Each structure stands twice: as C-alpha cells, then as structure tokens.
Amino acid sequence: MSLPLSGVPSSSPAKKTSPNAERRSAIFHPTIWTDYFLKYASDSNSMSFEGVVEERSDRLKGEVRKMLTSAIDKPSQKLNLIDQIQRLGLAYHFESEIVEQLEQIHRSYFEFHCGNNDDNLHTIALLFRLLRQQGYNVSCEIFNRFKDSEGNFSKSVFANVQGLLSLFEACHLSYCSDDILNDALTFTITHLESIDKRKVSPNLEKQVSHALNHPIRKGLPRLEARHYIQFYQEEPSHNEVLLSLAKLDFNSLQGQHQKELGNLTRWWKDLDIKREFPFTRDRLAELYVWMLGVHFEPDYEIARGIVTKMMVIISILDDIYDVYGTLEELEIFTEAIERWDVDAIEGLPECMQVIYKIIFELYDEIGYELTRKGRSYRLFYAKEAMKIQVRAYLVEAKWFHKSHIPTMEEYMPIALTTIGNQMAFVASFLGMRDIVTKDTFDLLLSSNHKIVKASKVIGRLMNDIAGHKFEQERGHVASSVECFMKQYKVTEEEAKKEIRKLVADAWKDINEELRHPTAVPMVVLMRIVNLAGAIHAVYEDETDHYVNAGTNFKEFVTCLLVNPCQCDGFEEQV
Template sequence: MSVPVSAIPSSSPSKGRSDVAKRRSAEYHKSVWGDYFLEYASPLDLMKFKFLGRVEEQVEELKGEVRKILTGVVDKPSQMLHLIDQIQRLGIDYHFEREIDQQLEKIHKNYSQFDHGDFKGDDLHKVALRFRLLRQQCFNISSEVFNKFKDSDGNFKKSLITDVRGLLSLYEACHLRCHGDVILEEALPFAITHLESIDEMKVSTSLAKQVSHAQEQPLRKGLPRLQARHYISLYQEEPSHDKILLTLAKLDFNLLQEQHQKEIGKITKIVELFLWISGAYFEPEFAVARNILTKVIALTSILDDIYDVYGTLEELVSYTEAIEKWDVDAMDGLPEYMQAHYKELLDLYDEIGNELAMKGRSYRLAYAKGAMKKQARGFFHEAKWFHTGYTPTLEEYMPLALLTTCYEALSITALVGMGDVVTRDAFEWLLGDCKILRASQIICRFMDDISSHQFEQKRGHIASSVELLMKEKGISEKEANEELQKRVVDAWKDINEEFLRPTEVPMPILMRILNLSRVIDVLYTNGDHYTHSKTKVKEHITSLFVSPLPI
C-alpha cells in the first residue's frame, strides 16, 4: 500500500543510542484537513438537535411511502425494475433491502416469461437493466439473453448505435460479467466505442452526464455514497423525477453525513482513512465497525511506513518479535518511535477486546490480533528483501505482495465490529482458500503498483510487479501495465462469480470485500489519488463529509 501517514518521529528515533541511522523519507504532504472536523466532535446544540429530530421523523414518513410503492402491484415488471434502479442509484436502497430482495426474487422466478409481454422485442435498456439488477442480487442468470441483439452475421445490430440509454445499460451490465460470458466480452468494447461518440445535442443533458460519469466510474466499481451524491443532482434535473424519492434521498444523505461528521470529529487527523473505511460500510448500523477498522488501518499504515521507509533492519527484527509476543514487556529495548506505536497498538486492541466482550464476541479478538501479527511478518519479509538487495521473481513476489496489500488483515478486521451475521465460520472462510479475497488482493496490488511504482522507486523500495514483469518478459512499462490490468479485469470476474447463489457466506460479508475492492478502483484509477490526496480525494471528502445537499 502507498500510505500518506508518516511514521517519522519528531524526536530522536533510538533511545540510549548516540549513533543515528540514516533514515529514508517518503516526503508525504501534510494533511489537507488539519483540525477542520474537530468542530463536529462537540455535542449538538439544542436547536440543531430538535431540527435533526424533525428531519428523522420526515425521513421515516417518506420511507413508509416508498415501502408501500415497493410492496404494491405494478402493471409491468419493467416498472418495478426501474423503481429499484432509481432507489439504488439514489443511495436509499439500504432501507429497503428486504422489499427489494422480494421483488427481484419474484422477477427471477418468472424470468423465463419475460422474453414475452413486457420484455418482448429489442428493448436493450430493459433487458440489460433486468440482467444487471438480477446479477447484482446474486442470481445466476445467463448472458445469452443478449444474443437477440445480434444480426445474422453475429455482430451487434447497427440500430443499437443510436440507442444511448440502451448502450449505457449494456455497458453497466457488462461489469457484472463472469468467466465464460463471451457475449459480454464482445458487448463491452461495442458499448464503449459508441458511447464515446454520442452526439450530446441529441440526448438529454442528464443522460449525457450519466454517460460521461459511467465511463469514468461504472456502477459496479464505484462507491455507493459517491455514486448517490452524483446521481441525486442528475435525477432532480429530470422532469419525470419522483418527488418522494428525491426528497428522501436528500434528507437521508444529509442525515448520514451528520453522523459521519461526528465520527470523523473523534479521529480528525485521519480523514482520508475514514473515506476508505466508509467505502467499506457507510450504513449507520456499522458505526462501531467503522471506528474499529479506521483506527486499525491508521496504525497499519504507520506500521507499513516503519517497515517500508523508516526502520533499520535491526530495529525491524526487534519490532517483529515484539508484535509476535504481544506483551507490554516486549516494549523494552525498542526505539522510542516504535515504543509509541507499540503502545497505541496494544491499547487499541485492548479497547476492541472490551467492546467485543460487552457483546459476547470475545473470540473475534484472536482473529484480529492474528491478522496484525501476520501483517507484520509480511512487512518484515518485504523489508528484508529491500535491505539485503534481493530481487525476487514475479512468482516468488506474488504471495508476499498480496499479503502486503493489507487486504487480508482489513477484510478480517472489517468483520470484527459487525453484528451476528458474522460467525466463527466466516473468519475461517477468510483464512482458507478464499477466492474473492484473493481477487480483491490482486486488484489492490496491481492497481497500486501500476499507479505508484515510480513514486516508490524514487524513495527506495523493492521492485514492484511492474518492474519484475518488464524484466522477466523483456517488455515495456506500457505493455507490463496492460498485462497487469488484464489480471485486474479477471479478478473482477472472480468477485462477480463469488456473488452468484448459492454463496459461501451471507451477502453482508461478501459486500465488505466488494466494497474494499471498489475503494481501490476509485482511489487508484488513473493515478494514486490516495497518496496525493489534494485533488480527487479532497473532492470526494468534500462531497461526502463537508457539503450537505440543498433541500
């Protein structure tokens, strides 16, 4: 991982030593936000408290109205699919998970009938929307339904070229493809090519903006809250928008923003990390889980910096041993900067242990500690390669490189603060041969390496997958990046396959790994926006945690 949290201390690094080791520095820029969010840590004043109470009452009333519509009878299944799509895009679907699942279950049950009646003919938008929503809901439906849109020569029909909404729906559906979905492999470049050449004068402003945004961030790979913020502004421009849905979406967004602001107020120095973790789970019910995982990723980020940049090999040997012992007495003899980090680490896991004990979930602490110990061992192995000047083969590099993404530790720790849907079996599943976790790690590793390997080589770092592939195959950096990007695409197919029913674990657990993968796509597409967080990440934080939606 490339992390902007510096472990470089302001005081002398080694207690009782006169010689000062030569230290490297990643030269990360200072936090963009400083103490900005501290104001939200204060208790709400009475007027604000009363106002939020009235808003919450209004939200509950609107939710009731939407629930009636969702559970009612519609003339055509396509109308229900359109409603569900709007609810999901507006970011309010987490309030109606049961109702949406029931409706999609009903639509899937009658799936074979839908090539007649409401779905008869060549309405690409309807067919692609149905396919995407059902695949999103884990139904294993065939992509062969798109064969009807090919001509006698096996090419997609020319009449589709001017169907912008249909092409956009097809494009979004293609991102749910699995291995073997050959027709979707053909459909994606077809959709991309013709979406890039649309005449914006012949489509609505809202649709043109949706196309532009989708090309930058497809729904499957985007963070739900960022997608909702963007779509709300477009939805209100549509003359046919539903006022109930729009009002609920705006009020709910602002209420959730208020909660997130208060959470950030308590950890104000690590706002970018909160963005990362709120990407994994944003819902109010996961406040405790967010708090745990944000603090853990903060200390993991500093630990990464210690091993990756600052510590000497001798110090890293001692620190790895201390973390393995997990005992306050192991602090003796460590440099001061390591002692400070080690104390915070032990204190945090004590805090987590107390939280878990109150809810009868103490067994989870062992998994969390085990993940951190394994992470430290991985960091040390990588540091040893660097300090001894060892260059591994790509095959040798990969197991360690996947571990040092931190995504195994984050995925395990993400479950620690969740509710009863998480069992001991879920942790054992993650620790086994977990296909979806490996796919998420691959996405993280290769997208990170592609976007940040040049920056890391300047400060001093072991060779990344990019350099190793260039060396082993004798290819250019561009060619290496393209090959690694293909592996990222295949990893997304693995993730999509793991969501098909019957799933090995409940959906809320799978969603954590999907969402952590989405964070990587948002932060590392076309650059390392996380390390260099003054542009895109600043915009994301502003839209999610600073600027409320006008009602």
C-alpha cells in the same frame, strides 16, 4: 477486558539500535484537513430539529415502500424503481422489499425473457444487472437477441445511448466465461465515447461521461449516490418523493459521519502523529472516507471506528517498514509483534515503541467491547491478522535491502498481504453483529478463498500501477510492474497492460463468488465487494490519491463530509 500480555522474558535481549541510523524520507505532503473535523465531535444539532427531520424521513420512506410493494403491470417500471432506489443510496432502508421484488422478477424471468420486451436494450440490460447483483445466475445469452446473423451487435442499437449505457453497466457483472459480455464491453465503450452530443440530452451526456470513468460496480457508494442525486434531479420525469428522501437521507448520514470523524480526529490528535511519526502519511479523513466505502450504514458506527483506527495503525506501520526502520530494527519489531510481548520493544527507536503501545491500547479497547458483547473469540483473529501483516512487511523490507526483484510467483503471495485488504476485512468485521461468525473469520484468514484473494489482487495491482514510479523514486521494494518487466522482459506499458487484465479477471472472480447459494451471507460478502470498488476510486486514473490527497480525495471528503445536499430549506441545519 485487558489484553493478556506475555510475561515471559525475551529469549534474547533486544539489541540497542543506533540513534544515528540513516533514515529515508518519502516526503509526503501534510494533511489538508488538520483539525477541521474536531468541531463535529460534539453534537450541535437540536434534538427537536432532528425529530422533525426523522418524522419527515419516515413519512417519505413509507411512501417509497408502497411504491415498491404495489402491483405494477410492466416489470420494467419495477426494475427502474429498484435501480433508482439503489443508485440514490436508499436501498439499505428497503432491503427486504427489494429482495422480495427481485425474487418475484426472477421467478417470472423466463416469461419476461421471451416476452414482448425483447427489443428494449435498456430494460434487458437492467434486468440482467439487477438480478446478477442479487446473486442470480442469469445467462448473458440474453443479449444475443441484439446481434445480427454474423454475431455482431445490430446497427439498430448504435443510436440507443440509454440502452448502450445500461449494457455497459451490465458488463461489469460478467463471469470468466462470459465472452458475450467481453465483446459487449468493448462495443459499448467505443460507441459511448463517440456519441453525437447533439442527439442526446445534456443530462444523459453527463451520465455517460461519468459512467465511463465510474461504473456503478466500482466506486464509493456514498460518493456515487451523491453524484446520482444530481443526475436524477435533472431528469424531467424524476419522482419528487424519491429525490426528497435521498437528499434528507444523505444529509442525515453525513451528520453522523461528521461526528464519527470528529471523535476519530480527537483520538488522532491524542496520538500526536505529527511529532511521533513525522515521516508518515497524515491521512485520517481520507482513510475514514475509504472505510466508508466498506460500510456507510448507521448501524455500522462501531465497525467503522474500529477499522479506521486499525488502518491508521497499518498506514503508520507501512511507512515504518518502507521508509523509517533499519532491517535490524524491523526484525526486532516483527518478533515483538509475533510474540505479542510488550516488554520486547526495549531498545527500539521511540516511534516504534510508541506505535507498539498504540497497538496494544487499541487491542485492549477492542477486546473490552468484544467481551462485553460475548464475541471475545474475535480478538484472536485480529491478533493473527496483525502478525500476518508485519510478517509480510518484513519480507518486503528484506527484498529491498538486498535489492532483490522477485518473480511474480514469489511476489504476489507476500504483496497480497502487505496491501492491507485482509487486515481491513478482519477489522471491519470485528464490530459487526452475530451475522459474522467464526467461520467467516476463518474464511478471511484463508489465502485460498476466491473472493478474498480477488479483492486483494485488485488492491495490490491497482496500487502498484498507480504508485510504482513515485515509490521507485523514493526507494522502495519492486512492485508487480518491475517484477513483471524483469521476469518477462517486456516494457513498462506492456507489463501494465497484462496487470490490468489480471485486475479485470479478479472482478470476474468476485462476481462468480456472489452467485447463490453463497457460503457466507451476502451482506458480509458485499463488504469485500465494496472495498474492491473503493479501491478503484482511490487509484483512479492510475494515480495514488491516498498519497496525493490534495486532488481527488479532497473532492471526496468535501462531497461526503463537508457540503450537504440542498433540500427544501433543511440544508443549513441537517
């Protein structure tokens, strides 16, 4: 199906823009990947070898399924097994089994809670985290047993590094009212940062160091699975079946993701980005990895393709509004998107006409697929999300051109849109199956839904802290850091401190919205959670690694899309 275009002539002729308009430059560094992933666009693996790998993988999955469903006397064993399966990146193969096991554990929660496991901090913290991840409203008072008569954590847990690490991870599932977990987070960080390295194994020390910077709740799922595979392999008591399956699965998925990025690279080259948009960020591989953080599973290939292409366009539009366009041009361009009229771009600079046509071609492509699958209603939401996006971009452009520093109350509603999370949600759900309904899209376009707003707050504020210095140097609209400093007359570090608190509160809002029963299926809500977690990786150490893609993001891409796991002689071919 072709996208219906308006045949109504523009109400006012587009004004010709000056070819000599002064253009700013952000001086983004060029891509470090160029055509590297093009080689994966065609399938080089033999079907017979893939069959061997699939057969071995199915056998191993059968063995893991038996482990999950078999009777175990000690619930702690089942909890540790589920945790290992999840952290190795295998949980998507065993969703129904894990749900069933956690339901059983939750039903016996009171007995377990009051039983003989009271003194095992690791087990209690793991029970708490796994159940809260699943949406069960477990009280954090479960940890009071580890406190003394004065309300402080007992000295007996100070040396329990594994228990402290598990408690640290559990703290990231806190709600707004969980003061116990707020205290526990500070307590665990203090003690984990000062552990006696002579009294713990080298592997546990490495896990602690990694966790303090990358909590389980906050990260790119596949990247964290890759790290945990290495940690798990070094555990003397590791299960060889789990480890072998994790490596095979990682390499199998990596092969699929490489092919997808290869095809996207071909599409990207056809756009001729370097020539058409020399001022923009050339970050296809990085965007693809970012979107892998939303959904990596094999079934979401179409969704990944749509959201990556859409976010490529959003990245270019962001740079057009921030760097390239004059205010007059941007007003005309925004009006053209609002009216969805391909004829309305006459008189705009060539790059704006090109991106406008790219948008229409992509929407045609998406519209055809949606109609073919009986989901044509979704295209309306995709168009509305794009209109909302450019409308907000224009407001920020006006602020910049007027040298206006808004109040936080004025800034946040606009900035929560320009960060692009809402567009990413809508785009990523376009290619999902019928579990995503019209009500889901209505929720995503609502500015008041708590989990959606919280994810946008995390994205916007972390981006602002990481990028505000670079953006102010190149000339950019004020960020929340500048807005907060001016409004409350505080220093930059004081502003950042308060903004970090807002990010922490947003995570608590997300955790609360995942409690049973949820208005939207958990599998859908987890895409919003995953994007929030991926944002922490992108802006780690308060650095914008998307703009400065030669450091952390290079490692992300290399780990996920270049280097396979070493696994029993299969690594050269899988």
